[in-house]
Amino acid sequence: MKSNFKNAIAALTFGLALSVAPMIASAEDSSDPIIIPIHNWSSQIVMSHVVGQLFQKLGNSVEYVSTDSQAVYEAVRQGDATLELEVWEGAFGASFNAALEKGGIHDAGDHNAVTREDWWYPLWTKESCPGLPDWKALNECAAKFATPETGDKGRFLGGPVDWLKHDAERVDALDINFTVVNAGSAAALWAELASAEKTKRPVVIFNWTPNFVEALYPGEFVEFPKWVEGCNKDPSVGPNPDKTYDCGNPATGYLKKAAWDGMKDKWPKAHTLLTKISFTNPQIAEMAKLVDIDEMEPEDAASAWLKANESVWSGWLK
Numbered sequence: 279m280k281s282n283f284k285n286a287i288a289a290l291t292f293g294l295a296l297s298v299a300p301m302i303a304s305a306e307d308s309s310d311p312i313i314i315p316i317h318n319w320s321s322q323i324v325m326s327h328v329v330g331q332l333f334q335k336l337g338n339s340v341e342y343v344s345t346d347s348q349a350v351y352e353a354v355r356q357g358d359a360t361l362e363l364e365v366w367e368g369a370f371g372a373s374f375n376a377a378l379e380k381g382g383i384h385d386a387g388d389h390n391a392v393t394r395e396d397w398w399y400p401l402w403t404k405e406s407c408p409g410l411p412d413w414k415a416l417n418e419c420a421a422k423f424a425t426p427e428t429g430d431k432g433r434f435l436g437g438p439v440d441w442l443k444h445d446a447e448r449v450d451a452l453d454i455n456f457t458v459v460n461a462g463s464a465a466a467l468w469a470e471l472a473s474a475e476k477t478k479r480p481v482v483i484f485n486w487t488p489n490f491v492e493a494l495y496p497g498e499f500v501e502f503p504k505w506v507e508g509c510n511k512d513p514s515v516g517p518n519p520d521k522t523y524d525c526g527n528p529a530t531g532y533l534k535k536a537a538w539d540g541m542k543d544k545w546p547k548a549h550t551l552l553t554k555i556s557f558t559n560p561q562i563a564e565m566a567k568l569v570d571i572d573e574m575e576p577e578d579a580a581s582a583w584l585k586a587n588e589s590v591w592s593g594w595l596k
């Protein structure tokens with residue numbers, strides 16, 4: 279009786295092994311390169327290389343492609359890029375949602391990180407404009423932020439145009455006495471900050487967290503009317519009944535990963551790894567720091583980060 283039972287189990291196990299084997303064989307990842315899009319801020323570039331190097335540890339090949347940070351959602355939807363590692367709610371939530379609605383892209387899970395992207399000032403700015411962080415103080419102090427370029431209006435130095443596209447609409451909707459000037463690169467924002475620091479000149483620039491900036495410059499975000507769902511679409515939402523964008527960005531935004539729907543079938547192992555990946559605020563700030571303060575090349579920063587943080591990622595490869 280007992281040995282019959284054992285035989286039955288053995289036969290069952292053998293049968294299972296036979297039927298499972300082809301499934302495992304078909305679950306091999308394609309040898310085609312996984313296309314990883316790279317944008318124009320350091321944490322995203324370093325994180326892309328960190329994850330690319332993890333894919334390589336699985337045996338995958340990867341290719342990095344420089345891509346516009348809004349157009350990338352359409353590229354992922356079409357399978358031209360395989361994934362996106364930093365979907366920031368404030369800057370990209372709308373483009374991501376639009377692509378989700380069209381189909382072909384999916385949410386591959388949240389990072390642990392909580393994000394914020396908005397108008398920001400280094401703390402010395404408050405001495406010239408003590409009503410901050412309330413946004414209404416910007417109007418009282420506009421002249422202190424004026425430059426030859428902006429006349430008697432204050433200057434807000436925004437990021438490159440592919441990040442947040444609606445600063446000018448917000449200025450209009452909230453009737454802020456400021457002009458939006460877009461920086462050509464993230465580096466131009468940091469150069470402005472370093473230059474302002476020399477004479478403690480008041481400045482308002484675009485900034486975000488997690489970032490390396492918090493380790494170098496204490497500062498605060500301007501508090502605009504709180505973000506509410508629909509503020510960017512429905513004029514009746516927010517304090518100005520006639521205009522959209524009359525609110526700040528989310529103060530506790532998400533940071534998501536996204537993937538092309540076809541990734542699950544073409545690179546199943548890499549896709550499983552992608553869904554497990556989750557970075558924290560300090561980890562992402564560190565990735566930015568390696569490039570923006572330590573001046574490492576992104577590839578080298580990624581290798582150094584992986585070497586110093588094996589306990590973070592080793593479990594994800596199992």
Ligand code: TMO
Pocket residue numbers: 319366369395437441486
């Ligand atoms: C998209 N960014 C993180 C620079 O705000």
